[in-house]
Amino acid sequence: xxxxxxxxxxxxxxxxxxxxxxxxxxxxxxxxxxxxxxxxxxxxxxxxxxxxxxxxxxxxxxxxxxxxxxxxxxxxxxxxxxxxxxxxxxxxxxxxxxxxxxxxxxxxxxxxxxxxxxxxxxxxxxxxxxxxxxxxxxxxxxxxxxxxxxxxxxxxxxxxxxxxxxxxxxxxxxxxxxxxxxxxxxxxxxxxxxxxxxxxxxxxxxxxxxxxxxxxxxxxxxxxxxxxxxxxxxxxxxxxxxxxxxxxxxxxxxxxxxxxxxxxxxxxxxxxxxxxxxxxxxxxxxxxxxxxxxxxxxxxxxxxxxxxxxxxxxxxxxxxxxxxxxxxxxxxxxxxxxxxxxxx
Amino acid sequence: xxxxxxxxxxxxxxxxxxxxxxxxxxxxxxxxxxxxxxxxxxxxxxxxxxxxxxxxxxxxxxxxxxxxxxxxxxxxxxxxxxxxxxxxxxxxxxxxxxxxxxxxxxxxxxxxxxxxxxxxxxxxxxxxxxxxxxxxxxxxxxxxxxxxxxxxxxxxxxxxxxxxxxxxxxxxxxxxxxxxxxxxxxxxxxxxxxxxxxxxxxxxxxxxxxxxxxxxxxxxxxxxxxxxxxxxxxxxxxxxxxxxxxxxxxxxxxxxxxxxxxxxxxxxxxxxxxxxxxxxxxxxxxxxxxxxxxxxxxxxxxxxxxxxxxxxxxxxxxxxxxxxxxxxxxxxxxxxxxxxxxxx
Numbered sequence: 001x002x003x004x005x006x007x008x009x010x011x012x013x014x015x016x017x018x019x020x021x022x023x024x025x026x027x028x029x030x031x032x033x034x035x036x037x038x039x040x041x042x043x044x045x046x047x048x049x050x051x052x053x054x055x056x057x058x059x060x061x062x063x064x065x066x067x068x069x070x071x072x073x074x075x076x077x078x079x080x081x082x083x084x085x086x087x088x089x090x091x092x093x094x095x096x097x098x099x100x101x102x103x104x105x106x107x108x109x110x111x112x113x114x115x116x117x118x119x120x121x122x123x124x125x126x127x128x129x130x131x132x133x134x135x136x137x138x139x140x141x142x143x144x145x146x147x148x149x150x151x152x153x154x155x156x157x158x159x160x161x162x163x164x165x166x167x168x169x170x171x172x173x174x175x176x177x178x179x180x181x182x183x184x185x186x187x188x189x190x191x192x193x194x195x196x197x198x199x200x201x202x203x204x205x206x207x208x209x210x211x212x213x214x215x216x217x218x219x220x221x222x223x224x225x226x227x228x229x230x231x232x233x234x235x236x237x238x239x240x241x242x243x244x245x246x247x248x249x250x251x252x253x254x255x256x257x258x259x260x261x262x263x264x265x266x267x268x269x270x271x272x273x274x275x276x277x278x279x280x281x282x283x284x285x286x287x288x289x290x291x292x293x294x295x296x297x298x299x300x301x302x303x304x305x306x307x308x309x310x311x312x313x314x315x316x317x318x319x320x321x322x323x324x325x326x327x328x329x330x331x332x333x334x335x336x337x338x339x340x341x342x343x344x
Numbered sequence: 345x346x347x348x349x350x351x352x353x354x355x356x357x358x359x360x361x362x363x364x365x366x367x368x369x370x371x372x373x374x375x376x377x378x379x380x381x382x383x384x385x386x387x388x389x390x391x392x393x394x395x396x397x398x399x400x401x402x403x404x405x406x407x408x409x410x411x412x413x414x415x416x417x418x419x420x421x422x423x424x425x426x427x428x429x430x431x432x433x434x435x436x437x438x439x440x441x442x443x444x445x446x447x448x449x450x451x452x453x454x455x456x457x458x459x460x461x462x463x464x465x466x467x468x469x470x471x472x473x474x475x476x477x478x479x480x481x482x483x484x485x486x487x488x489x490x491x492x493x494x495x496x497x498x499x500x501x502x503x504x505x506x507x508x509x510x511x512x513x514x515x516x517x518x519x520x521x522x523x524x525x526x527x528x529x530x531x532x533x534x535x536x537x538x539x540x541x542x543x544x545x546x547x548x549x550x551x552x553x554x555x556x557x558x559x560x561x562x563x564x565x566x567x568x569x570x571x572x573x574x575x576x577x578x579x580x581x582x583x584x585x586x587x588x589x590x591x592x593x594x595x596x597x598x599x600x601x602x603x604x605x606x607x608x609x610x611x612x613x614x615x616x617x618x619x620x621x622x623x624x625x626x627x628x629x630x631x632x633x634x635x636x637x638x639x640x641x642x643x644x645x646x647x648x649x650x651x652x653x654x655x656x657x658x659x660x661x662x663x664x665x666x667x668x669x670x671x672x673x674x675x676x677x678x679x680x681x682x683x684x685x686x687x688x
Contacts (some may be wrong), residue, residue, distance in 0.1 A: 035658040179403045233614060252617040259615075266610015270577060271603075273626035282617035 010035040012077045012107035012316050019063040022260045023329060027063070028078060037108045040172070046115040048084035049116075050104055052344055054132035055315065055324045055337035056080055056166070057256050077105035078321075082341075083121070083131045084110065089116045099124065101131035106321055108341060113337045119292065123300055125159035127312075128344055133336045134310035135299060137285055140164035141253060143295040144288035146171050149251040149281050150227045154179035157221055159240065162231035162256055163204060164191035164311075171229050172201050173308045176187040179226040180227070183220045189333035195335065198309060206338040215241035222246070230280075232257040241269035241278070250280035260329060313334030354379040355662050356421045356451035363407040363597050366604045367673060371407070372422060372666035380451045382533055383434040387449035390459040392428035394496055395688055398476035398663045399659065399668045399681035400424055401449075401509070401600050421449035422665075426685075427465070427558050428454065428476045432670035435459045443468065445475035452685060463624065467644055470688055471656075477644060477680045478654035481629055482510035485597060492513050493595040494571045500522035501565055503584065506575035506600055507548060507654075508682035515544050515573050515654045524571070529580070531675035538678065542653060557583035568592070574624075576601040578609040585613035585622070594624035604673060625633045655679030 014029045023293050061079040062072045071081045082104040086094050094100070102118035104110045112118060133139065145167075146152060158175045162168050163184025169180045172195065175182045195204035203220050210216040217225070217239055224245035225316055232238060233255025238307040240250070246303040258264045272278060302308040313335045315324045321339045328337055359375045383389040403424040406416045416423045426448040430438050435683040438444070438459050446462035448454045456462060465475055477483065489511075490496060502519045504513050507528025516539065519526045528539045539548035547564050554560040561569070561583055574581060577599025585592070588609035602608045616622060646652040655681045659668045665683045672681055 061634065154647060161438045237614070252614075254618065255615050257549070263614045264615060266611050266612050267614055268608045270596075270611055271599050272600065275626070275628060277628055277631070278627045279626075280617065282619070282623075284619060284621055287621065 007034050007035070008037060008109065010107055010109045011217050012105070013318060013321050015063055015072060015074055015076060017074045018058070020066040020160050021262045023060050023063070023326060024324045025326050028325070029119070030319055030322070033107075035107075035111075035323065037087055037109065039088045039091060040110065043113070044115070045111055045113045046086050046091055046093045046100075047088040047109065047119075048100065048104065048108065048230060049087050049109055050082050050084045050341045052083040052129045052132050053104070053106055054081040054138075054166075055319065055321065055328055055333075055339055056327070057259060058137075058252060060259055060325065060329065064182055064197040066117070066147055069227070077107045077110075079103060079105055081132055081137050083128050083136075085344075089115075094118075094120075099128065101136050106339075108318065111283040123296075124189055126300065128304060128305075129312055129314065129338045130310060132338050133166050133312060134170055134303070134308070135296060136338065138248065139170055139286065140218075140295050141172060141283070141285045142167045142170035143299070144285065144291050145251045145253045145283040146229065147293075148288065149283055150184070150229065152178055152227060155243070156180045157224065157225040158171050158182050158227040159221065159225050159231040160231065161186045161207075162186070162254070163195055163201065165231060165252060165336065166232055168229070169195075169199050169311065169335075170308070172199055173302075175227075176200050177302070177307060179192055185216075188334070190334055194311060198311065208234065214242050217243045227251070229253060230255065234258055234267070238267050238269050241267070241272040244272060244276050244278050245274050248276060248278050250278060252280060252282045256329070260315050313337050315338045316339070350381040352376070352381060352453065353450055355545045356449070357665050359407055359416060359418055359422055361418045362426070363632045364405070365606045367404050367407070367670060368449050369670050370650065370657045372669070374666070377451075379451075379455075380453040381453065382430055383432045383455065385434060387457070388435045389455055389457045390430050390435055390444075390462075391432040391443065392454050392456055393449065394426050394428045394452060394454060394685045396427040396473045396476050397448070397450055397662070397665065397667065397683040397685055398425040398480070399672055399677075399683055400482075400597060401603060401672070402481075404669065404673065406644060409440075415590070415670070419482050421451045421454075423447060423449055425476055425481050426577060427472050427480075429688075430495060433459075438462075438464070443472065445480050450662065450683075452662065454646075467576055467640075470644070470647060472649075473656055473658065473682045473684070474654060476682050477510050477656060478514055478652070480645070483514050483643055484636055484639050485627070485629045486514035486518060486633065487643070488629065489597045489627040490518050490637050492632065492635075494526060494573065494593050496522055496571060499612055500524045500570040501568065502526050502571040502573065503565065503569045504528045504573040504575065504634045505551075505580050506530070506598070507539050507545065508678065509575060511597060512573070513539075513543050513655065513679075514573055516543055517646075520546075521646070521651060526679045532678070533676055534678050536653060543653065544556075551580065557677070560584050573597060575597065576583070578602055578611070582611050582613050585611070585616040588616060588620050588622050590620050592620060592622050594622060594654050596624060596626045600673070627657070657681045659683050675677065
């Protein structure tokens, strides 16, 4: 195709090669291509301008070969959730100017081949970036994983790891609103301060200052843990297993401490499953999208009433994305990192 | 109390000290005491003559300090399930001559302080020893753990480890009767032969001849595993996690490979929980005793119709118990070991 007047330059972040072990900034390559700003006729696709891109651990998982449908191949733009505006549409349900959120790519303009998996944004009286966070995939994840898998009851003792992350901060707030006792772990004193003073957790601790996770958990949960909302895996899970109460529930939402390891850490205390009748279950948000409307109504209401808050770290420019993802894994970002690709 | 005419000598197997690491025969001490053959007045106890004693991995777990209510202390007789006859009763629901099964001790005569936890035996047209096995705790364990925790459906692919053990052989038969594809692992060719030719498993393998459990499971489950009935833990669980199907269920009934280890093996593949949405749950039979009558009716019927079989290894004499328990852990016993303490 000739470069016509609707062709524009398109900054992208490409995956150099499948990534195993620690993610490095050089695994991601900044590049500039050309994109035709039209959705091909008959394609049922939409062409969007990306506004906000989520900086999620999930994007790093998609860099492994064979992960899900293996759709992200070396040389293609990194995949992730984002908020975008429709510039052209060949799909009857989307029109120019619509705001959408869902799976897109780390680039300025994206052709979305299956827009039926995107959500249209109708409520714009909250920050648009929230649709990468509290009103997007992390919010729905926290909601569905907590209410569907954890069987929560008022008074339950809940522990959430990676608690200041996008999912963790929301889970803790849902749990507090339900009347649970909530303790979170995070990797810096700033984050611990946020958990206690901004998100209303009962307690929080900096796991990097705890040489013995088991002792830390016994301090905060002298009577044990009913629900563990698992975001990290490895040694923390091992310590949690020693502190679960009978019929405790573990919802496995993520294991971020393991994603960068070629050989995952061994978990030694699984025998506790038997005598404590622990139930542990894995969670993938795709199976719960039918809950989105109910979740959205509830969460919008809580936000408007001031009952829930959300902390983001807005990072300017696509070119800042790779270093932000590295800093996320290093624990150097407070709140949910969001890349602002263009103005709204 | 003076030794009267109702005092008899009582052979016992005593626990020398709490046991950590590998169980040794010398951890158990054969001794002879004296027992008064009366249940004290007002005690609501019963005095029984033990007929069959189960040789269970469970008895070894009870030798650890702090296990359950820590009722088995050094110097006291080893605890375990057994079949017994009531010689004297101070409890209104039990009378002399009743046959019972439940928790008793490794000795000729036992005083049962809480007979309300014993089951009366009404069906005696099957071998009495079955009440330590297919009609006792292992049978109820297999039944309740399979039907209550595994959510089985016709056509499901089921894997059971330690499959020729008391619980394993029964689970496999229940699963076959429900229409599952059933594969078991065991530790000798004799046991594998039993699984395939006596219990009707679709396939079975000798794990001691498999250097790579993952490869073995891929051979027998090219399409993956829906249900893992976990009896062993450790490396086998790790390999199973690589082969689970989406929404697979793991019922943790035991982890016999771990009980004799001071430091349990690490399990590395728990990240599979997330993307496969695996559910794993621990099981303790005590919470399911209300199912016993239903289980008993069904299983008796299956036995009488020849649809279920059970293989035991009857070991003569209390003094043979300790070595039998050692051989059980070494995998040198085929079928369920039962100690015959006295004639019926």
